[in-house]
Amino acid sequence: WTTDESATSVVQYGEEAPLGDQAAFLDSTLNHSVNLTGLSSCTSYLFRVESVDTLGNAADDDNNGFYYTFQTKGVFPDIGLSDCGRGQPRLDSAFYGCGETVQVSLTDLDLDTDPNSIETATVLMTSSTETNGEWITLTETAPSSTLFLGSIDLGSSVVNGDAQLGSSAGDLITVTYIDEDDGTGNSRVATFTSLADCAGPTIENLRVTAISATRAEIEWTSDEPSTSRVEFGPTPALGFVVEDLDLITEHRLPLSPFNACEQIYFSVSTTDAHGASREAGGGGQQLQFNLNRIGGLIFHDNFETDTGWTLEGEWERGTPSALGSASKDPTAAYSGSTVLGTDLSGSGSYSGDYEPMVNEAATSPAFDPDGVSNLELILRRKLGVNTLDTAKISMQIFFAQVVWTSGTSIDDADWVEVRHILGNPGAADSVNISFNIASSFSSHSYGWNIDEVIVKDASQPDYLTCADCSGAPAFGGVAAVYDPDPCGATGLELRWESAPAWGTGADGTYEVYRDTTAGFVPDETNRIASGLTGTSWTDLSAPVDTPVWYVVQARNDEDCAGEGLSDGNDVRMTATETIFQSDPASVGQSVRVDAVGMAHVRLSWDPIPGAAGYIVRRSASPAFGSPDEIGTTSATFFENINAVTDDSFYAYRVFAVNACGEEGP
Template identity: 25%
Template sequence: MGRAKRRGTRAGLFSVAVWIAALSSALWAGPVITDVQVSEITDTTATVTWTTNEAADSRVDFGPTRALGSYVEVEEAGTSHSITLTDLPCDTYLFSVTSSNQDGTTTEDDGGQYHLFTLDCARLEVASHWWMDSCDSSPGDGLAGPGETLDLTLRILNRGGTDATAAQVAVSTSTSGVTVTPSSVSLDTVEAYDTTLFFQPEDASFTVDIGRDVPCGARMSFTVTMTCEQGSWQETFVIPVGSPAAYLLEEDFSEDDPPTGWSLEDGGDAGQTWTTANPAERPLPEGMSGYVEILDSDHYGEGGVQEDSLVSPSLDCTDAASVDLTFRSFLWAVQTGHEESAFVDVSTNGGTTWQAVETWRVSVGNPPAGGFPPEADPGESVPVVLDLSDLAAGHSSVRIRFRYLGRYGYYWMVDDVKVAAWESEGSCSATPCCDVPSGLSAPSVTDENGICADDGARITWAADPTAWGDEGLSSPDRGYRVFRGATDASGYIAYGATSWVDTGGTNNTAYDYSVKYINTCGEEASTSTVSGTDAYQPATPTITGDSTNTCPATTVALSTESGMYSYQWRKDGNPVGMNSPAYTATESGTYTVSYTNGSGCSGTSAGHAVTIQTCSVAPAPDGRGGTSPARGVKSGSDITVTFDSTTCPAPSYNLYYGPLSSVSTYGWTGSVCGITSGSSWTPPSGNTFWIIVGDSGPMESSWGLKRVGGVESQRSTSASGLCGNSLIDTTSTCP
């Protein structure tokens, strides 16, 4: 029986007698509605009939969801009521009937339930769609990015009462660089709505490949064409590439409930509304974590009614060229008798009026396979992307609400709500997807300039592998790293290089080298290893020898390392001798030597300065010098040595003597140190001697016997030569 509603306000007079209250109730009773029927159903019309126990008017409210939304009324009063609904789109409809008597008392015959009819037709629609992104077979980040693959699922629903036979679903795109495979999917039969069961949708799966050159911020537009023997239908949807530089709204429901700026509209039974408390402790489906907003109709029980909304803060989309709403959804719908519907609505005037942008009467997501209890398999949530551009772009007071209408249904979970405002294509960020570089060949290793130079080992690689894995990306940011064993020896080397010289290894030590290729996305692949050595066997000659001659010698002996292949001596840069490790310097100058060693390496020594000093001719003992016949001082002679202090002013003198037979080689026998003017010396017996008196400088005097007898002295005119301690006194007998 219907429930009566009196138009206007009724005062409750609880202090009056019971019979007055009963009389009042009888007087205010509305028409009794019975025998509600639907007949004459076609593909566009249906006739609703019912009866009342008294004359009353007629009204039918109807619609494809519990929100109804449309009505037809007849003011003429009667007890038999009939209203034909015409020009109906092919669908399954809920409806309720009401009648008002002459007193204005209205009876609504829903009894808490709605009546249902399905038109005699078939109509296919995309009840919901979602996608999962992946990069090189690895799960993505929930955003469609350049180079990624999307596993696209379309949930196809038959809204009518006739099976859609030979059904085909095709998906196409007009976005350059984006491909969809396969081009179409056969679903055979999509069954009609069964009023005793539920909607029975079919899923069509496609693969969307996003080219690496598709720019961030591009809006991939897709057209879905659904055909069957009963007709054909088209729908469109958009998937953006990347994410904006900033979101107008980001909410993960991890703090306040509801979050700051959000509000709840509790339109059903009080308290049976959205919450993050998860009152039934439902396990979170895949893709959700932490806190989520949930409206759990099943938890509130068979008698509960939910007509509740979760409403976002106001958003300013004035500067947006396009607006997208993304969130993760897990709607587990019972799907029987239109017990639950889920809506996503948008308001552009702060919440005064609303327009639905998405309506779901079937599950959105993948519920667990085994039904209740869901703990063993909580199912899988899906990312939902809704293009709000036509409604929201350019408006300053945009609000979004998640509205649930249910009566003992299952539940709806919502998480990670984001509103993206795109100012222009490219004003966003996205991580492109790339494959791992492939077709790599081992590098080669050579000594940079052979074994003679200490300048490292050169590692050379192919500029391009078979596939970089990021082909199609504009301005690819590629590079390399060279590894010496496990050590990153080179650091990052920008794309375009084909070799690198390792100067950090130890000379003459073999290393295993490999090259790592790094593409735009940071995908890496390494070559096999190859052994290489920085061989170094330098030619570094050194010169050994005095820097000046020792009189009476007039040359200096120079030498270098022996056993080399070839030699070249130079004085002051000019060749003076070759092919010998030894050289006798006869002239003053700077000498160098070059040679080639056993490894073929050539080198030149540092300069070696040589000074050749002139040695004086030894004076003869007779004071004449030269080749005069030798005369000596006989043994036992007394010799008084006197000096001309003006020509030999040295403060002290040394006397040297030796046998006359060795005068030509200055073969001296002994010395008398520190003689002074007036000193005397008596030659030892047994020989004839020559004598020389000299100072510590270049002055010397010789003594001997004249040809005609007598002793004669003569000072040598040589400015240098056999004088003093430095040359004569080789045993340092004189200080």
């Protein structure tokens, strides 16, 4: 409060008269503020104020003997600090998938009429699809808890009284509670609104990466956090699955094990937190890629089968299972399911670790270097070795030649690629590679984990495409065709996603086919563009006011009878080039106004010929002065969220807009 001269600040307060508590600020001021502490939650208090100037003159205000009042707030489960007398409905999520269950909660102190009983309350659930809604009953969690819970399932149909709320993508899902006493003796309507999110996550920038002779990775991005799943196999029947249930937007899943140059079919799917999914490569439009081959290959082992390694002590071929000390063995092989390592089964005295005081090796079967003068060793490893111990790699020709030693402690966080130049084996026709671990008196760690061992000609690339014209590109076809300027001669624009893989080719380009018949067969007679390297193209020769259909195909860079292989997809889309649009007609008097859930103003109207969309404007004046544009839509309805609950006057008008942005009356 304020006074007209400097004075002290005193508040006398209590739950009932006479007021027994007091708080004061004794410095003189014109603007008075006193904090009251130690109050009880959800409690009504009476108070009066008093100020005394420097001469001892006092002034007080007790609301003419009736006292002023306030009510403290309370802290409620799932809500936090909130008014006690005001009913507060809540939904448990900001978004719901179509078919999900909506959990509803309500807190209202005034509903606790019997402290010994579990009581109930009713609320109205509405959606943009089922505007009349469904009344549901909420039940108190315990006597006097003042927290009421209930639920309703979202469905696709609208049947009043079926205890299901009809919903569609983009719907407003609203709970409405009619509070007969808001703590002040007045009634009020309380609402809470969420959205129906029925659309699956996008799958963008889908690509096959890190293609080797036995393994590849599938990567993509999504527009919202979602799971990752890839089904794959050597035939269109697929048969194998890898997945990651974490909700992420950058997706990557490894696929293995395969054989060099093998063709693998795959499909990708992703699901958001509300159960909405999207798939690429399914429904008859499966994708595929081809494995590469190793350049200058001399020896290769991915340990999926026993190829005759000599294993000493605790060396074994098996499945890693995160055993051992430090950061442990890996949880899975880098490629396939099995690796070469020390005590993978955990059968030693130090489970998963090499033992103290050992010197043990794993030696490959002999291989012929075939006259190559500069050998290179490439492998994937996860290695744990202590400072006093030694991990070693040797090449054995006539005697062991040390290629690498650890020299210090190592604890790889995950699989890492390592490379070692083995050099010139001379005239030898029999070479072995050996991995060794030597430990000190009391030292132990998880040791070697080895996968994808390759010995090759160092002068050759690691991997080469098979280039045998056996694998076509993977490509999803045209994704969109539209007229960027319906009132100008700008042509039709086509867009597509990049080809995830180019089959047995190293790269490729795109070709565009067009015809005025929907079922046309793409061939050289209707090919209008080729050699395209981007993911969009504008057809400047599209005929005006004539519907045309397009097919976009990917072709790799192989020489197969004079040209590369085409993916041959049959996805087609249509559009019409226009240079003029008639003005749309007026929406007129067809606009209807409804209050949905006692919360939102819903406007609906008849469809207008020639309209590409609609603009909704609102004014606070009956004469529609100074209107604001509050939204646009391509549908024939619009919901002004919470416009009913703010207790204001609004006038609305709807204007049809053509594809050129020109408004009707």
